[in-house]
Amino acid sequence: MLITEVTIYISAGLVMLFLGGEGLIRGSASLSLRIGISPLVVGLTVVAFGTSSPELLVSLKAAIMGNSTIALGNVIGSNIANIALILGIAALIRPLEVHANVIRREIPIMIVSTVLLIIFLSNGILGFFEGLIFVILLVAYTVINIILSFKENKEIEVEFEEGLKSKLNIPVSILLIVFGLALLFFGADLFLKGAVALAKIFKVSDAVIGLSVVAVGTSLPELFTSIVAALRKQSDISIGNVVGSNIFNILSILGISAMIVPIKSEEMSYLDFGVMLAAALILLPLSYTGFRISRWEGGLLIFGYVAYLLIIF
Known part of the structure; x- marks a missing residue:
C-alpha cells in the first residue's frame, strides 16, 4: 500500500470515528434518560460493547487466521491504552467525576477479570474452557448491571431531571x-x-503491532467517544465506556476467540501483563482522590503510556 493510500485510509477513519462518537454519545445518553437507565450503565454496556466491536473483529480475524499473538496483543494493548491514553486525554480536556458505583463495583470487576486472564494464561494458553468461563461471567455482569440500574430508577430521575426535559x-x-x-x-x-x-513498512513485529498500532487503532472508538463525552460533561459515560470496554475486551473478545481457537501467549512478556494489571490497579487510588480524575493525574497516565511504548519499541 502506497503512503498516499495510507494517509487517505487514516484520515477518513479519523473523521468517521469522530462523527461516530458524537452520534453514539447523543443517542445513548438520551436513550438512558428516556427508559430510566443511568448513563453510567449505558456507558458500561451499550457504549462499551459497541466501541469494543473493532477489537472483537480484529481479534477474531487474527485468531481464525492462526495469529493469536495479534489477537492477545490487541486486547492487552487496548486495555492499557484505554486507561493510560484515553482516560488521560479525557481528563486533560475536563477533570472526570467518578461515580461511586464505578469505584465500588466496576473497577474491582475489571481488576478481577485482568487477574483471571493472567492466571488462565500462566500455562501459556487460553483454551475453550477458560473462554467459556469468561463468556458466562460477561453475561452475568451485564444482566446484574441492568437489574441494578432499574432499582436505582427514582434516584436517576431526580439526578437527571433537567436532561429529561430535552431528551430525544x-x-x-x-x-x-x-x-x-x-x-x-x-x-x-x-x-x-x-x-x-x-507499521509493516517499518518492519515491526506482530507482538509490537498488536500491542501498539492495532491496540491504539481499535481503541480509537473509545478515545473519540470518551473525548466527546468529556466535552459534553458526560463523565459517567466517559469512564463507564473505558472500564466497561476493558471488562468486555477480556470476558467477551478473548472468551469468544478462545472458544473458537486456543489463544497462545508465547510472544507476550511479563512486562505487558504487568503494565496491563498496573493500569487497572492505579485507577482505584486515582478515582478515590476526591472521586475525580484531575488534569495532572490524566497527564501522569499519558506519561506512563508513552514510557511503555518507548520500552516495547
Missing part, C-alpha cells in the same frame, strides 16, 4: 446509536488498514 425520542435515539456504531466500526477498520500497512 426513542426511535431517534436508537437511530443515532446505530449510526454512531456503524461509523465507529467502519472508521476503525479504515484506520486500522492504514496503520498496519504503515
Whole structure:
C-alpha cells in the first residue's frame, strides 16, 4: 500500500470515528434518560460493547487466521491504552467525576477479570474452557448491571431531571446509536488498514503491532467517544465506556476467540501483563482522590503510556 493510500485510509477513519462518537454519545445518553437507565450503565454496556466491536473483529480475524499473538496483543494493548491514553486525554480536556458505583463495583470487576486472564494464561494458553468461563461471567455482569440500574430508577430521575426535559425520542435515539456504531466500526477498520500497512513498512513485529498500532487503532472508538463525552460533561459515560470496554475486551473478545481457537501467549512478556494489571490497579487510588480524575493525574497516565511504548519499541 502506497503512503498516499495510507494517509487517505487514516484520515477518513479519523473523521468517521469522530462523527461516530458524537452520534453514539447523543443517542445513548438520551436513550438512558428516556427508559430510566443511568448513563453510567449505558456507558458500561451499550457504549462499551459497541466501541469494543473493532477489537472483537480484529481479534477474531487474527485468531481464525492462526495469529493469536495479534489477537492477545490487541486486547492487552487496548486495555492499557484505554486507561493510560484515553482516560488521560479525557481528563486533560475536563477533570472526570467518578461515580461511586464505578469505584465500588466496576473497577474491582475489571481488576478481577485482568487477574483471571493472567492466571488462565500462566500455562501459556487460553483454551475453550477458560473462554467459556469468561463468556458466562460477561453475561452475568451485564444482566446484574441492568437489574441494578432499574432499582436505582427514582434516584436517576431526580439526578437527571433537567436532561429529561430535552431528551430525544426513542426511535431517534436508537437511530443515532446505530449510526454512531456503524461509523465507529467502519472508521476503525479504515484506520486500522492504514496503520498496519504503515507499521509493516517499518518492519515491526506482530507482538509490537498488536500491542501498539492495532491496540491504539481499535481503541480509537473509545478515545473519540470518551473525548466527546468529556466535552459534553458526560463523565459517567466517559469512564463507564473505558472500564466497561476493558471488562468486555477480556470476558467477551478473548472468551469468544478462545472458544473458537486456543489463544497462545508465547510472544507476550511479563512486562505487558504487568503494565496491563498496573493500569487497572492505579485507577482505584486515582478515582478515590476526591472521586475525580484531575488534569495532572490524566497527564501522569499519558506519561506512563508513552514510557511503555518507548520500552516495547
